[in-house]
Amino acid sequence: MKEISQYLKEVTDVHIELTDKCQAACPMCARNHNGGTTRPFIKNNEITIDKFKEWFPVSFIQRLNNFYSCGNYGDPAFATDCFEIYEYVRKHNSTTRLAFHTNGSLRKPEWWQELAKIIGDRGEVIFAVDGIGTNHEMYRRNTSYDKVIENIKSFVSAGGNARADSLIFKHNEKDFDELEKALYAIGVKEVNIKSTTRFYDLMKFPVHDKEGNVEYYLEPTTIEKYKQTSKIKLENFLDEEFTRQVAKNSTVQPKCVDRKEIYVDPHGNVLPCCWIGSDWVEQPLKGEHILQILRNMTVQDSKQVFSNVGVPNLNDRNIEEILRDENTWKTLNDYWYGENKCLTCVKNCSAELYDY
Numbered sequence: 001m002k003e004i005s006q007y008l009k010e011v012t013d014v015h016i017e018l019t020d021k022c023q024a025a026c027p028m029c030a031r032n033h034n035g036g037t038t039r040p041f042i043k044n045n046e047i048t049i050d051k052f053k054e055w056f057p058v059s060f061i062q063r064l065n066n067f068y069s070c071g072n073y074g075d076p077a078f079a080t081d082c083f084e085i086y087e088y089v090r091k092h093n094s095t096t097r098l099a100f101h102t103n104g105s106l107r108k109p110e111w112w113q114e115l116a117k118i119i120g121d122r123g124e125v126i127f128a129v130d131g132i133g134t135n136h137e138m139y140r141r142n143t144s145y146d147k148v149i150e151n152i153k154s155f156v157s158a159g160g161n162a163r164a165d166s167l168i169f170k171h172n173e174k175d176f177d178e179l180e181k182a183l184y185a186i187g188v189k190e191v192n193i194k195s196t197t198r199f200y201d202l203m204k205f206p207v208h209d210k211e212g213n214v215e216y217y218l219e220p221t222t223i224e225k226y227k228q229t230s231k232i233k234l235e236n237f238l239d240e241e242f243t244r245q246v247a248k249n250s251t252v253q254p255k256c257v258d259r260k261e262i263y264v265d266p267h268g269n270v271l272p273c274c275w276i277g278s279d280w281v282e283q284p285l286k287g288e289h290i291l292q293i294l295r296n297m298t299v300q301d302s303k304q305v306f307s308n309v310g311v312p313n314l315n316d317r318n319i320e321e322i323l324r325d326e327n328t329w330k331t332l333n334d335y336w337y338g339e340n341k342c343l344t345c346v347k348n349c350s351a352e353l354y355d356y
Contacts, residue, residue, distance in 0.1 A: 001249040004332050008323040013066040013261035014056075015274055018079035019046035020266050022071070024103045025141040025206040027218060028198045030282060030295075031073040035141050035215075037209035042073060045266040049081040050087065050164040055268065055314040066261070074266065079107040098123035101165065105143035109154035109170040115158030120147050120232050124161035124189070127152055131172030132179055138171055138261055139218065141207075148187065153191075156187035163190045170219040195226040200234050200291070201257045234290050243297070247341040250350040254336055262323075268314035270322055272332070275348045276302055280311060301343040305335050 020031065021044050027035030031042050047055075061067075068087050069076035076082050077100075086098055098119045103129040115125070129148060130136045156162050164183050170175065180191045198333040199205060203218040221227060237243045256262065256272040263277045264270055271277045279302030285292040309332050312322045322328055335342040336349075 001333060003339055004329050005326050007257050007260070008262075008328060009258045011262050011323055012064055013259050014064060014068075015261055015263045016047070016067070016069050016276070017071045017074060017263075017265045017274070018069050018076045018085065019076040020045060020074040022073065022075045022103070023078065024075065024105065024143050025287055026139055026140070028139075028196060029073070029203065030278060033212070034206055034208040036210050036212060039283065041281055043267070045073075046157050047081070047085065047266055049084040051268075052081070052085050052088065053262075054318065056178060057318050059098075060318075060320050061089055061238060064089075064093055064096045065176055066097045066259075067093075067100075068097070068099040068101075070274065072265070072274050075102050075106060076100040077102045077104075083115060083118070085113065085114065090118050090120070090128065091176045095122060095177075099126065101126040101128070101331055103128050103140055103143050104148040104151050105140070107151065109150055112151045112155040112160070113158035115124065116155050116158035119160060121159070121161065124163050125155060126163045126165050127188075128167075129164045129179065129183065130167045130169075132177040132182075135172040135175055137266065138207075138216075139167060152183075152188065153186050161194065162188045164188050166191060166193045166287075168193055168195050168221045168223065170221055173221045173223055173226075193226065195221055196226050197226050199228075200332050202234075203290070220339070234294065237294055237297070238290070240297075243343070245342075247343055247346045248339050250346045252336045252341055252345050252350050254345065264319075270312045270314060270319070271306070272329070273348070275344050276306065276342075298343045298347065305342045309335070 020042055022031060025032050025035045030039070032038050033057065089096065090098060102125060103124045119125070127148060128140060133145050136148070137143060152162050166176065166179065176193055183191050199220045206214045206220050207216050207218060209215050232246070253273065262270060262272060263274050265277050267281070269277065269280060271280060279299045282299050284296045284299065309329050312328055314322070334340070336345060
């Protein structure tokens, strides 16, 4: 077990959420209600280049091995100063990996060409491509498949390393042989086909319109090798005593420690990872669906844990001051290795629910 102060001294990777703005309405994303209305805790904040320079001294940027953005709620390409921030990091660190994940349906092709030149051969952009044509758009709502392909081509044409992350569902599972060939043909280096764990053991997920009406359902893939089913039935977790016993018996192996990584949100909060980051800002869901109940349970647990541990903010002091403070997250190991473990950490950094 590594001391928290030692982990923080060794940080070389930053996962940053430049903004919580996004034009997409992906049904399983927590920024909206099942693909419908945007949830009220979304503030549409973004990190400006001036703020970024205050938060991250050049000396800190120079020590980084990995700088990337994979938003909980926002797409980094939506941030006004995204380009300038990546340019600034590359200026002061020519060797760090620069990357971000995007729905790819934003910005003009010329912007992607310029981004490719900044990132260079030490990094990549990971585009979300979830099927062909309208099958892609069933999950990546408010995006354009044709626009994504256009922007990938533009990025690659300027020397950019492009990857694709592709979520597989029942409705798009027959697309992937053709999709892989098409993406490799336009210069994508790697296509990562994966399924989401957000179905848990449910067989369908309702997609809503702006009025809360069900438009259609998403269903998990029927292809065996891509299925991800929780080892424990969802309803068992409604029993708080059962849930606490599962957590107590789990072995948490914090990925943030192994990766020497921290997460920064667009409000300046500094947290160990994006999973805790989403819990920290999220508000309770209204409703009696089992997913809503269990989501509220884990969010409330994380809020309680980090109210105790403390959440430093970059509007108060810069990242170097936070990381060298011996009191930063001083008691966090208690919630990783003690009897009262953080539920979100158990879910994402142990093998209790899924074999990660």
